[in-house]
Amino acid sequence: MKAYLSKSKFLKGLQCHKSLWLHKHEPELVSPPEESQQAIFDTGTEVGLLARNLFPDGKEIIFKEGSFTKKIKQTRELIENGAETIYEATFTHNNVLAMVDILHKGIRGWELYEVKSSTGVTDIYISDLSVQYYVLSGCELPISKTSLIYINNQYVKYGELNIKELFCITELINKIEENQGFVEDQLSEMNEILMGKCPGIDIGNHCDTPYPCDFKDHCWSHVPEYSIFNIKRLNTSKKFELYYKGILALSDIPDDYDLSSGQRLQVVSELTNKVVINKKAIKEFLDGIYYPLYFLDFETFMPAVPIFDGTHPYQQVPFQYSLHVLESKSAELKNYEFLAKEGIDQREELIKRLTSKIPDKACILTYNMTFEKRILRELSEQFPSYKDKLMSIHENIVDLMAPFQKKDYYTKEMKGSYSLKFVLPALVPECSYEGMAISDGGVAMNTYATLHLIEDKKEVEQIRKDLLEYCKLDTFAMVKLLNKLEEVIK
Structure with a gap:
């Protein structure tokens, strides 16, 4: 059966169920990435390719749109034929799809590596690895390591680039295994959401945490170009506190609302031309x-x-x-x-x-x-x-x-x-x-x-x-x- 929930969609679902639903049912509403966001994507690609040098001579599963079935088959064939390292190894379990940056056969079993261009471990990365582990273990692939590869910001280059010093590798399998119950619960909930109507979720902190949502232009279309969300250095939670009270325009902010002198000046100046x-x-x-x-x-x-x-x-x-x-x-x-x-x-x-x-x-x-x-x-x-x-x-x-x-x-x-x-x-x-x-x-x-x-x-x-x-x-x-x-x- 064709996989309908990818690892990336799972992560979007953790951030917002509405985003997950829109990606599945109304993908045409996705906002094109800004140049700065595209630069981050490009950096991630560059770092991912470079990290392969930690496990050289691997076999790459070439990505082509709509060819997941072939990728899954190629992955299985490489494993059966004794490949020790595979880049972009692709698996599916319970209609959940996972593509692994680096899959390496170690002494005790297969080692799963996710590569990030960041400089540390975050909760979203643990969730990323958790769903990959769920899929691969569901395919009865024995996993001995589940690790994150990321940039060592203490590395200083002198001479030829030292790949082993450039990257940090953190083993996370204990956390990943503890997370499996959470993954299963989330997948069950997401499957129900995808089969129903678009969730009526309002905008909130989740729109930018941990990443800017692909549907901000759509979901924020009712917000004026200049609103409470443009008040400088006002805590995001305070902005949404006002928003949930029905306050969007600067003119609707109560006179006794707690603002700094600079924020109050911004509001008063906008209303009175001060x-x-x-x-x-x-x-x-x-x-x-x-x-x-x-x-x-x-x-x-x-x-x-x-x-x-x-x-x-x-x-x-x-x-x-x-x-x-x-x-x-x-x-x-x-x-x-x-x-x-x-x-x-x-x-x-x-x-x-x-x-x-x-x-x-x-x-x-x-x-x-x-x-x-x-x-x-x-x-x-x-x-x-x-x-x-x-x-x-x-x-x-x-x-x-x-x-x-x-x-x-x-x-x-x-x-x-x-x-x-x-x-x-x-x-x-x-x-x-x-x-x-x-x-x-x-x-x-x-x-x-x-x-x-x-x-x-x-x-x-x-x-x-x-x-x-x-x-x-x-x-x-x-x-x-x-x-x-x-x-x-x-």
Whole structure:
């Protein structure tokens, strides 16, 4: 009989029964993955393939849509013919389908390995392995180990990539066996749900826990574009507390509802167009800025598998900077920029270029200085011969985000945020990221991370131009915001 409940559907059912039902009966309502989510999927695929090197020379079951029966047959034939390692081994039991990342025949029996691109063990991963164990043991395959393979975030690459040090392997069979009663109960409940009508489950915390649901666009279609769910830094449980009381619009929030001063300002400003301009505080901030003035922004990428010596998994590796310069208040604005060649470690070249442009005791403006300062510290540790120059820049940084973070300048268009992507269009609407090929740091990161894979030179050249344009706007935006701050205290 054809399997109707896959491992992935089981996990979706644990998160939300409505999601499970929709996947089965109305899959056309699935929202396409956002670029950031797709990048996570791609990373998972990359890590999964790399982990196979822990068990080399295995036989792979090739996936083709709609060929599960053939995959199950191929798996059984490989086992019968003495295969010791199988990738994507496929089994079904009680119409539940499971595909195993790595199945290896050990001394005491078969060893089941699930590969994740994360850096630790979570409950959802245990549930993932539990349903696989349920299926394989139901097929009377003797399982001696059930383990999770994941990234060791303490690994630092030097020379050739060391696969055994890159990955951690945690044996979980005791927990998995204890979990079998839970799996059976859940499967029974899910089967009943799939045979019935769509569950009337309202939106809630489960929509994003542990993962963003594929049906958010559908289930959240009644929520206005701007609502209580857009109140910044309001605990999710509080947002749903309001929602379950029938409160969606900011105008319906009770005056005595417990909000922080910043959250209350966001609500009041939205309803009354209230503008906050604390001239005294802004002037004090501006008094700490001096010339020559340098506006600095880094772009980084975070490979799960380190590709440069001295880096660890998911380390933010700088590949680009933009630097706008004002020698004096009346000087002509200059721009310097650097973008590393794709796939090549040019951090030292980035350091040389940057430190050659910024003199000692210059005033450096960044937006959210925590990020730039961390990058500078890490570079100084990994390239100690440049430590003095890098830390000089580090010590002279002033955070342009401060007056907006403190709400010394606030308009309703900022929508409760002090992010540059909200503050800039609110105060300088003619200077916008809209319509740009690369419009935020996440896209820049993912774009650069895969740039070395593109063979079309013209396409690579265009993407590099897009990256430069984006980063340049980040620092130019700081120039415009500084001008705006200076204007409002006149």
